[in-house]
Amino acid sequence: MPEPAHSAPCLATIEAVPAGERTVVTCRGEFDTGAQALWPELRAVLDRSATGVDLDLDEVRFCDCGGLNVLLGLRREALDQGKTVTVRASSPVVGRVLELTGARELFVAERPERPERPGGPGGEEEQPQPVDVDRELRLEVDQLRRAMRTRPAIDVARGIVMASFGLSAEDAWTVLVSASQNTNTKLHELARKLMGAIHGAPVPEQLRQQVAAAVAKVREHGADLPGPDRQASPSRAA
Known part of the structure; x- marks a missing residue:
């Protein structure tokens, strides 16, 4: 790095x-x-x-x-x-x-099970298991791909919040993350529920209340919310 x-x-x-x-x-x-x-x-x-x-x-x-x-x-x-x-x-x-x-x-x-040391407990000390670098890098790529698959729905939901409440992109992101935390709902699942409202599907009452509360906090304090509601816009990622 x-x-x-x-x-x-x-x-x-x-x-x-x-x-x-x-x-x-x-x-x-x-x-x-x-x-x-x-x-x-x-x-x-x-x-x-x-x-x-x-x-x-x-x-x-x-x-x-x-x-x-x-x-x-x-x-x-x-x-x-x-x-x-x-x-x-x-x-x-x-x-x-x-x-x-x-x-x-x-x-x-x-943490794989360690084999018996040669000669029992008094035998030679075993060597650390080598890291499978290729496997670790593949795992990281898989995680990034999974995040990319869910990102379009999240971006659409952010646009919905921006248009519905007249918020900036960063404030709308804060609202989504805050509602996700307070309803214990994964962000991409919350996004799909908000997108369903476009086609007439009802938004769960708890989610509706948390979104409204997060919007009120953003309008009162701005994007820099205290405590667990404070999160960063994805635009800050390197």
Whole structure:
């Protein structure tokens, strides 16, 4: 991953603790575009680890596409070194971003059963299992393709919200993500329900109420909503 150019302030911190052949990295704060400033430190941690990094994101209170790009960049760098990056814990905000983008599976490491050491417990220490880089890259491509298949419906739904409530593209995106979170509905499923309204299908009452509430918040506070309603427009993704 090339050195990123960043101008936004970095509101995130990391703490690295070695754990055997791996390193546990605890992340705190806000993972947005400014988190790109952490890239040199993250790469140094990865370089020092034997088999990779396990991320603890439980104390990350905000994450958008810029922050996700930092995590994906770390994963690709790890694959280049024959290592892995996993997410061992995540806050609800991070978890939702991973679910919406289909990226969660990219940070789950398979743990195959380890064979018996030669000579029993006192035998030679086994070598770490090599990373199947081709398989990991295919998995990432599959996830991106899946996201691309659902994107057209989401874009249409965003257009519906823009036209119905007179919102900008970014504010309409915020409304969709907020309603998705608060109704526990995947974004592409919510988009299809809104598209159905064009053909006369009723919008579920809970969804209608959450969309109305999100529109009211956007109009009151703008696109920068606090707490779990705060998300980034896809236009901010690198």
